[in-house]
Structures are given as structure tokens and as C-alpha cells.
Amino acid sequence: MKNGETAGSARHWFLAGMMGIFSLPATILMLSFVGFCAFTAQAGIPVEQVVFMVGAVWALPAKVILVSSILGGANVLTAFIAVTLSSIRLMPMVAALVPEIRTQRTPTWLLLLLSHFVAITAWVFAMERVQSVPRERRIVFFAGFGITLVLANMTLVGVVYQFVTEFPPIVAGCLFFLTPVYFLASIWSSARHPVIYVALAVGLVAGPVFYWIAPEFDILLAGVGGGTAAWLAERSWRQRKEARA
Structure with a gap:
């Protein structure tokens, strides 16, 4: 490596995190954002607002809920809740x-900043x-992936917005269908407790x-x-x- 860059350098691990954009989870998420872009385009939301929404409201399900609430005529308070x-x-x-990536010297403000990218x-x-990352480099590794993932999807939405408006309805529908499929599959695969499945x-159904x-x-x-019904059912089963x- 050049300029004194070593396998343990911050630059190396930041770039390693950035390379995660080519992973399967990141690819699926980006395809889902194409579907979300088609959804917002058909809803008539301006592209600049959609791009801002991608960066400001990072979790995809939250954005879907926000747009759905607006289209459903819900008031601001209901959408907020x-x-x-x-x-x-x-x-x-x-x-x-946080316990996996911080060190004793990690400032709180940095953890708060990077928490925005947690989805x-x-x-x-x-x-x-x-x-597999040295503890002192885990912060920069996660920062590299999180920042790159957000910026890549903001760019993707800004670029494809003008094209998805011309998609046939069946294509736009299939792309948007990736969003709930990705959401459900991700939650299901990452669940660690039976109550989540319930x-x-x-x-x-509800x-x-x-x-x-x-x-x-x-x-x-x-x-x-x-959620309440699932919690009550799981609690009753445990008792x-x-x-x-």
C-alpha cells in the first residue's frame, strides 16, 4: 500500500467499509429504493424532497409509512406517531x-452521529x-459502510426518478413490491426472538x-x-x- 497506508490504518478500514456497497444486502436495499422511488414518483412527490427524505429519514420502512400516511390523508400527528x-x-x-464498535476513547457525539445510519x-x-475488524478501527469501518450506503441511495434515487415515471405500471409495481418483501425478509432473518415472528x-393479517x-x-x-397482541401471546405462552x- 502507498503513502504509509497499512492493513490497520483508518483509511484502509474506511475503504473496506465502503466496499460493502457491493455486498448482497446493499444490492437488495438499492433495488428496493428503486421501487420506493417509483412509489414516490407515482405519488407526485418532487424528486428533491425524495432525495432529502432518503438522507434524513434513513430507514426505508419509515419512509414508506410516511408516504403512505400522506397519501392516505392522515394528519401530521398521526404520520409522526x-x-x-x-x-x-x-x-x-x-x-x-454500540458496544461492538466503540472504544474507551470514542466520543459520544460520534456514536450519536453514526447511529443515524443504523437500519x-x-x-x-x-x-x-x-x-474481524480491529476494535480501534470498527468505528471507521461502520462509518465507511453507512455513509456510502446512504449517499449511494440518495444518488440512485436522484438519477432514476425521471426514468421510473415512464415505467409501465406492472414494472413499477414489481419494483415497489421489492420494498415490503425486503423489509419482511430482513426482519424475519434478523429476528432473534419468537415474539417478532408472531x-x-x-x-x-391486521x-x-x-x-x-x-x-x-x-x-x-x-x-x-x-405488536401488543404478539407480546401478550408470547407472554402467555412463556407463563x-x-x-x-
Whole structure:
């Protein structure tokens, strides 16, 4: 390597993180963003707002919920609550990742900054690979991947926006379908507790039901109701198991 760059240098590990953009998880996410771009284009949201949304509201499901709430006629408060509830799931991911990448000298402001890039793809990618990275370089490794992933998707959305508007409806529909498929597959594969599987199943059933009953609050009700029902079911199952033991 040139200019004194070594295998343990910060530059080396930042570039190693950047190369994660060519991984399968990153590729699937970028394809999903093409589908999201088609969704926003058909919804009539200007491209500059979509690009800003990609960078500011990083988690893809949160963006889908935000746009869906707007199209469904939900008020600002309802949309805010729905997006907030969908993003609460990222808190345990941050709590699990931070001990793996920080050192005693890592400033808090840097951890807070990098937490913005924590979503399913970045979290799964980092948790699978940071063990092979020297601890003092894990921050720059994750920063390289997270920053590159966000900027790549912002660029992708800005470039393809004008083309997806010309896609046949069936093509746009298939591309957008990648978004929920990716979301469900990622959550399912990264789940570490049975209650998550139950919550997904209940949510899939409750979503269409609540859309028919209360279209303006369908996502919020399905999320809160599905999660609560899953928690109660899992708690009841655990209590019966402990009683039998």
C-alpha cells in the first residue's frame, strides 16, 4: 500500500467499509429504493424532497409509512406517531451495535452521529463483520459502510426518478413490491426472538383489516395492535411453559 497506508490504518478500514456497497444486502436495499422511488414518483412527490427524505429519514420502512400516511390523508400527528413507532425498533439495534464498535476513547457525539445510519441492512452487515475488524478501527469501518450506503441511495434515487415515471405500471409495481418483501425478509432473518415472528404474522393479517375499518389509521393500528397482541401471546405462552416446568 502507498503513502504509509497499512492493513490497520483508518483509511484502509474506511475503504473496506465502503466496499460493502457491493455486498448482497446493499444490492437488495438499492433495488428496493428503486421501487420506493417509483412509489414516490407515482405519488407526485418532487424528486428533491425524495432525495432529502432518503438522507434524513434513513430507514426505508419509515419512509414508506410516511408516504403512505400522506397519501392516505392522515394528519401530521398521526404520520409522526406512525413513523416514530416504526423507528423505535432501531433502538435495540443501536444498543447492540454500540458496544461492538466503540472504544474507551470514542466520543459520544460520534456514536450519536453514526447511529443515524443504523437500519436493518447496516446493522446486519456490521454485526456479521465487525468481529474481524480491529476494535480501534470498527468505528471507521461502520462509518465507511453507512455513509456510502446512504449517499449511494440518495444518488440512485436522484438519477432514476425521471426514468421510473415512464415505467409501465406492472414494472413499477414489481419494483415497489421489492420494498415490503425486503423489509419482511430482513426482519424475519434478523429476528432473534419468537415474539417478532408472531408480530409480523399478526401485522400482515391486521393491516388489511384495519385498512378497511379505519384507512387513516391502518398502519398505526396494525403496528400497535399487532405488536401488543404478539407480546401478550408470547407472554402467555412463556407463563404456561414456566407453569408446566
